[in-house]
Amino acid sequence: MSDAKPLSFSRRDFFVAAGAASVGGIASHLVSKQIDYSGAAQPTAPATQALPAITAPPPSAATSAPQEDVGPVEPPNAQSPDAEVPRATKKLGWAIVGLGKLALEEVLPAFGVAKHARLAALVSGHQDKALQVAEAYGLDPKNVYGYEMFDTIEDNPAVDIVYVILPNSMHAEYTIRGFRAGKHVLCEKPMAPTTDECTRMIAAAKRAGKKLMVAYRLRYEPINQKVIEMCRSKELGPLRTFEASHVQVTRAPNIRLSSKLAGGPLGDIGIYCINAARYVAGEEPVEVTAMMHQPHDDGNFREVPAGYAFTMRFPSGMLAHCDCHFAAAKSARYRVHCADGYIDVDPAFTYEGLELRVNREAGTTRLQVEPVNQFAAEMDHFSLAVMNDTAPLTPGEEGLADVRVIKAIEEAARSGRTVKIGA
Numbered sequence: 001m002s003d004a005k006p007l008s009f010s011r012r013d014f015f016v017a018a019g020a021a022s023v024g025g026i027a028s029h030l031v032s033k034q035i036d037y038s039g040a041a042q043p044t045a046p047a048t049q050a051l052p053a054i055t056a057p058p059p060s061a062a063t064s065a066p067q068e069d070v071g072p073v074e075p076p077n078a079q080s081p082d083a084e085v086p087r088a089t090k091k092l093g094w095a096i097v098g099l100g101k102l103a104l105e106e107v108l109p110a111f112g113v114a115k116h117a118r119l120a121a122l123v124s125g126h127q128d129k130a131l132q133v134a135e136a137y138g139l140d141p142k143n144v145y146g147y148e149m150f151d152t153i154e155d156n157p158a159v160d161i162v163y164v165i166l167p168n169s170m171h172a173e174y175t176i177r178g179f180r181a182g183k184h185v186l187c188e189k190p191m192a193p194t195t196d197e198c199t200r201m202i203a204a205a206k207r208a209g210k211k212l213m214v215a216y217r218l219r220y221e222p223i224n225q226k227v228i229e230m231c232r233s234k235e236l237g238p239l240r241t242f243e244a245s246h247v248q249v250t251r252a253p254n255i256r257l258s259s260k261l262a263g264g265p266l267g268d269i270g271i272y273c274i275n276a277a278r279y280v281a282g283e284e285p286v287e288v289t290a291m292m293h294q295p296h297d298d299g300n301f302r303e304v305p306a307g308y309a310f311t312m313r314f315p316s317g318m319l320a321h322c323d324c325h326f327a328a329a330k331s332a333r334y335r336v337h338c339a340d341g342y343i344d345v346d347p348a349f350t351y352e353g354l355e356l357r358v359n360r361e362a363g364t365t366r367l368q369v370e371p372v373n374q375f376a377a378e379m380d381h382f383s384l385a386v387m388n389d390t391a392p393l394t395p396g397e398e399g400l401a402d403v404r405v406i407k408a409i410e411e412a413a414r415s416g417r418t419v420k421i422g423a
């Protein structure tokens with residue numbers, strides 16, 4: 001992989017190179033993404049996101065049951081502390097650590113629509129790329145850092161929050177260094193490859209007196225929030241079973257196919273099924289079973305399994321069965337079966353286009369919810385949590401809970417036995 005090793009370069013190198021930095025391929029790519037999200041032609045002057053108007057959708061062909069369209073549903077605030085805290089108008093400064101696909105294509109453009117977050121610094125192992133991105137976003141090159149210089153971000157008062165978007169194996173190191181530098185940290189999922197690292201990250205936040213949040217963007221998205229609200233209020237009666245699939249085609253070269261850097265489909269996409277089962281149930285699984293498949297004759301899967309199928313038992317009696325795979329056409333959905341009906345979210349885990357259907361004996365209702373930019377929503381949430389000194393909705397403990405389940409599933413798949421969690 002071309003970016004397998006971070007480069008070492010000094011701040012001085014950046015100043016020298018800054019004048020010569022060209023806005024080439026990367027920058028024009030960023031401009032096109034910016035148009036996607038904000039409607040703005042200039043990446044340096046982000047505009048307000050133009051959200052589509054709510055329209056009554058046509059009846060679904062996917063079900064033979066009669067349909068009723070109840071129209072728009074207000075995004076619920078019950079799961080979020082945002083509504084309970086004073087609305088600050090200030091924007092906090094964010095440093096983006098790692099300029100890979102997610103950072104370039106989703107996170108950086110999301111600053112164009114965020115209300116409480118602004119780009120304040122970039123941290124990258126690739127000097128040219130970082131300078132091009134800085135130029136495209138109107139960032140002074142003095143706020144661009146190499147990994148070796150990351151700790152000096154301590155001296156940059158423009159940076160309040162560090163957002164770690166590196167390979168999973170680097171999350172703990174950069175999160176802990178972020179706290180040592182006196183910053184708050186948003187860390188990408190999965191929080192870390194081991195529960196020990198998660199525990200150390202949580203301890204580092206406490207020691208520093210700073211906040212740690214894990215980037216579970218779907219908790220800041222209104223359709224998933226609506227499902228949580230319906231399940232908590234038992235609108236369809238008690239929850240019985242939960243099923244979820246998150247599959248996609250992932251081919252080398254990709255950090256996800258490296259056992260060292262990321263570790264396969266379970267932590268990368270299976271985690272969405274685990275997290276959704278937990279937030280839908282509102283409780284922690286007590287035991288798991290699992291199987292995995294690793295086709296050793298496929299060069300993509302020399303180091304990691306291609307897929308997992310797993311089950312989870314919850315204390316209330318809810319049973320979950322889920323699968324994740326790196327060699328199957330994209331599907332990202334879940335269904336919650338309750339005593340009096342079932343809830344379908346398909347797609348459920350994507351960045352946009354989520355759809356929610358509620359199925360009762362009387363028919364199917366498709367609920368329409370005003371979409372949000374999930375990345376802007378989660379960054380705004382964390383900025384507000386920092387500004388108002390409130391607990392983020394998805395703190396480090398939430399990341400640790402998922403990693404604990406991942407480790408149990410891995411052990412169950414290895415041993416062929418049921419593995420108890422927290423016993």
Ligand code: NAD
Nearest residue numbers: 003004098099100101102103165166167168188189190255
């Ligand atoms: P990517 O491979 O596109 O980017 C990884 C970045 O890390 C690159 O900038 C790369 O240069 C840098 N890097 C530094 N040291 C490296 C090393 N030793 N080897 C490889 N890369 C190195 O990955 P990505 O898709 O941007 O994913 C990054 C993180 O974001 C992962 O933790 C992933 O799970 C997470 N992610 C989250 C979502 C989401 O929806 N929340 C979506 C995609 C990815």
